[in-house]
Amino acid sequence: MNRIFTLLFAFGLLFQGNAQTSEDKVIQSIFDEALTDYTSYRNLEYLCKNYPGRITGSEEVAGAVEYTFKLMKAMQLDTVFKQEVQVPHWIRGDAEKAFILSKRNGKKEVPVISLGMSVGTGKKGLTASIVEVHSFEELEKLGVEKVKGKIVFFNRPMDPTMINTFGAYGGAGNQRTQGAAEAAKYGAVGALVRSLTNSLDDFPHTGVMRYDEGGRKIPAVAISTNGAELLSSWLKKEPDLKFHFENYCETLPETISYNVIGEISGSEYPDEIITVGGHIDAWEPGEGAHDDGAGCMQSIEMLRIMKELNIRPKRTIRAVMFMDEEIAQRGGQEYARQAELKNENHYFALEADRGAFQPLGFGVSAPAERLEKILELKEYFAPYGITRFTQGGGGVDISPLGQFGTPLSSYIPEMQRYFDMHHCGNDTFEQVNFREFQMGSAAIASFIYLIDKFDL
Amino acid sequence: MNRIFTLLFAFGLLFQGNAQTSEDKVIQSIFDEALTDYTSYRNLEYLCKNYPGRITGSEEVAGAVEYTFKLMKAMQLDTVFKQEVQVPHWIRGDAEKAFILSKRNGKKEVPVISLGMSVGTGKKGLTASIVEVHSFEELEKLGVEKVKGKIVFFNRPMDPTMINTFGAYGGAGNQRTQGAAEAAKYGAVGALVRSLTNSLDDFPHTGVMRYDEGGRKIPAVAISTNGAELLSSWLKKEPDLKFHFENYCETLPETISYNVIGEISGSEYPDEIITVGGHIDAWEPGEGAHDDGAGCMQSIEMLRIMKELNIRPKRTIRAVMFMDEEIAQRGGQEYARQAELKNENHYFALEADRGAFQPLGFGVSAPAERLEKILELKEYFAPYGITRFTQGGGGVDISPLGQFGTPLSSYIPEMQRYFDMHHCGNDTFEQVNFREFQMGSAAIASFIYLIDKFDL
Incomplete structure (x- = not known):
């Protein structure tokens, strides 16, 4: 792309508008x-580089709480406060290791990461045959006979x-959230889950999983998509190959953390609150840049811009750094309880x-009449390509x-790139x-x- | 972003549609x-890694011509051919060097790159005082008295x-394309142009420039935006600081290259041609991934998809790798001449x-009636967010x-990220x-x- 006149020509009509x-x-x-x-x-x-891997219970998330609290204090917002939240405390421990043990191809290391809230294998690790499935229905059909004593490889x-x-x-998400619990029902000894990403890459992507209450807890790890493709192709030629992994995660007693809230008081209806927020916790392999340092900082930036431009909202506008979106969603629950x-x-x-x-727009749930008026705000965003x-x-x-x-x-x-970074080491500020x-x-x-201005 | 139900909920209505x-x-x-x-x-x-820096006259662009020719041949298109094009042959030569020479701060290297078609300083380089301007009007006001013997720093x-x-x-483009020619009129000895990018970074961004016919040819280089910011701030405190740069570019005799064209013959109107193309040449600091290996490969991919899906167009559809978009636009001219x-x-x-x-849509210039029908194609693209x-x-x-x-x-x-990569070392496949x-x-x-199907 070089010549200028064609550029102007091609876009000449975009920004002609009404008064x-x-x-x-x-x-x-x-x-x-x-x-x-x-x-x-x-x-x-600053948030990403000083407080990466802000999973609940970590020093990093405690640092991020203090940082965003001080940041909003320094902005001289009308009120800045913390809200105590009891949160899970799961730690990943030493780095995971995993190998395909193939008679045909030898021993091949593949990237894995513990799923959040998984139990660990400890030093001994786990070595077993693999059974590959693409759905819980397929798992059920295989049944105890073909699953018992094996690692179930969820590869959808x-x-x-x-x-x-x-x-x-x-x-694809139920493989990660419930795969281990389902596999355990049929006597599996471990769960290996294809990373939830569109990308073919070498990052294993973590995320929360849950055991069934009273169910057997088997260790669960995610494998990178490239690793999953390789393992699947090897399995086709050597169904009895073995897989070894070791992970050191454990769940500690719950601990105390905080939602962090800053607000500009409303000039007319200070008791009516508009909440805008993201979550300050983040999975630990990355820096939590897109997920969700960005949402936190955009919420704070909204307040900075309002102050800077002397926009005095009628209602109280809050930026909320929610705690613990990733594991148990306690921050959001506590915010509503308070x-x-x-x-x-x-x-x-x-x-x-x-x-x-790049912003596309907004999704809104509201009663019909209110919804209709809110969706009409679209016209204000046309000059910015937000439609x-x-x-x-x-x-x-x-x-x-x-x-309420x-x-x-x-x-x-x-949303085409989001899952390239999601819950993995690739979620960095540089992205x-x-x-x-x-x-x-x-x-x-x-x-x-606009919501505030037009009482929508 | 974690829980699944809210995701589905928020998008539940997006893909409900008609039959x-x-x-x-x-x-x-x-x-x-x-x-x-x-x-x-x-x-x-493959194109980016094997044939980066495909500026006209280079071995790389010759390789890219052969590569895309063979690629389309191997696809068994109905016709694949080359079109001879005479092109400029400008070479950058050895790497540029540039320093701010400050009494207050010492000698500071800054990233620069020759503008395309610039003359070089050779080994001796050029050392002179700097005069910073933001427009040609400002330059004119300064006049010969304040510009003569200096390097003009265009920093808008x-x-x-x-x-x-x-x-x-x-x-901002006229600073790059005409800055040196304008500066020369007032006796400047060199032109230093702020890189054309929205990003604050360390990549100098090149691009073509032109001398006035019969005008004095002074060497012209682009400086990275971070370098420009630094230089500007130092100049405020030390207006008489010196700047040194050396560049080794030269213009060789014109040479022969090619447009590369592949086509699927029309089944009903083979004489009616639909041309889809990008340009195969690219500035040399990067790999020409976004600009414009992508457009070339998307054009070829259009043909591959049509063949793969057995879509038999009524008209002849061509993918054209245009030569020399970046310097003299000879490929496009020759294509029309042929x-x-x-x-x-x-x-x-x-x-x-x-x-x-991510695709936003299409811009179209056509007679009113035809235009209207073409713009109505929009409805087919709604499911893909292309509007x-x-x-x-x-x-x-x-x-x-x-x-015609x-x-x-x-x-x-x-288009928010494009100029981060444009004409610089950052335009790589990984982006x-x-x-x-x-x-x-x-x-x-x-x-x-759709254009072909509906005879638009």
Whole structure:
């Protein structure tokens, strides 16, 4: 791409528009501010580099709590406070190791990572034959006879033809969350789960799993997609090959952590609260940049921009760093419990937990009349190429607010790359593009500004 | 992002739709094929890794011509041929070096790269005072008195508030293309141009420049944006600091190269040609992955998908690897000249030269009635989130076809990240995401399928 005139020509019509309303002007000033100020991007970098691997119970997540608390204090918000949350404390321990033990091809190391809340094998490790399945139905058909004493290898890929990659994630997710519990029913000794990613790469991707209450607890690890492809191809020629893995994770007594909350008080209806948040905890192999340092920093950036531009909201606007989205979702539950105890009026809530990619739009769940008006906000975002305003929104951390009838919404960025970084060592600050990240911050700030301004 | 039910919930409504038409089904099969086949992505990798820096006249571009020719031959297309093109032959020579020579801060190396078609300083280099300007108007005001004997430092950034980054590129571009020529008029001895990128980084970004006919030729280099920021800040405190740079580029006699063309013959109207292309040449600091190996490979992939799915187009569909987009646009000119000589009927043309990011849509220039129908194709792309169908399209390589009345269109992907990679060492295969790249291939193949199918 070189010559300039064709560029201008091809886009000449994009930004011709009608006269700007005063709201259009405010929104433009929000985008201008976001795209020229590096404060939030540098804060995200600081969070990622100083507090990577912020899983609940870790020193890193404690550091991140203090950091975001001090950060919002320094912004001179009207109120900044912490909310105590009791959280799980699971640790990964020493690095996992895993080998395919093949008579044909020898011993081959493959990348694995413990699934969150798994038990560990300890030093001895686990060595067994492999049985590969693609669904729980297939597992059931194999039954105890063919599963007992083996490691069950769940190898159903995320469906690559789904444009909605979150749908593809959902479609493959039960292997990770319930695979070990299901395998244990048939006497399996371990679970090996294909990483939940669209990408063919060498990162094993972790994430939470759960044992059935009273069920046998067998160790469960994720294998990289390249590793899964290799293992599957070797198994076809050598079904009785062995697999060895060792992992050192364990679950410690629960511990205390915090949601961190900063707010600008409403000028007209201070008792009506608009909550915007992401989660400050993150899986430990990466830096929790896209998941979900970005959502946290975008929430804080919304408040910074409002202050900077002297936008005085009618309602109280909160940025919430939710604790423990990844394991037990205790932060979101506690936030709603406190809201009930204090008889807070939660007017609207938005969750940002889909990465820092180019904004597409917002998903909203609200009563029909309110929903219709909110979806009409779409027109304000056309100059920014943000056009996807759809019914259906929410998120793990804000969903407990639904019990109060609070409308719930999701910030929706582009989603083709998200699972390349998700829950793995690839989720680093370097993967976050400044403009995409800040377009998101501006979209969120503008959306909340309009919700408040028009009493939607 | 963890729990699955909220994901499905938030997107539950996205893919409810009406019954599929037969065209909808073909398009779905095109996307399914693209998102599950790695051939094109691996071919792009091969091109990038074996033939990086494919500037006209280079061994690399000659290799890329042979590679793409053989690649299309092996696909058993109906016709594969080359078109001779006479092209400039400019070489960068040994690596550039540049230093800020400051009394206050000492000697500081900064990253620079010769602009394409610049003359070189040779071994002696150039050492002079700096005068910083932000526009040609400012340069004119300074006049000979303040410019003579100095290096003019053009430091106007791309406007970060423009959402259309190509517009921001256009708005800063004359510093690179004409800066040296303008500076020479006032007696400057060199031109130092802020890299055309939105990113603050250490890559110097090159690109073509032109001297005025009969004007004095002064050497011109681009400096990285971080380097430009540093230099500008030092200049504020020490306006008389010196700058030294040396570059070894030179212009050799013009040479012969080729456009490479592969086609599927039309089953009903073989004489009506639909041209889809990118350019095979690329600036040498990178691998020419986004600019524009991607557009080339997406054009070839369109043909592969059509053959694979047994889509038999009514018209002849061509994938064209245009030569020399970056310097003198000779490939596009020669392609049109040959079309005229052979009295070819060019029915439609599309250019893919904006990188391999997530597809947004297409821009189209065509007579009103035809345009209207083409823009209505938008509805077929809604399931894929591709929604931007706008008036105004074309591109450097296909624009000479406009003389025949051929409708011209541009493939438009997301544009926030493009200039991070553009014309610099960062334009590597690793920066191309498989899904984004193949979503683009599928969008292009589907668009061309519909244009042909509906005689648009």
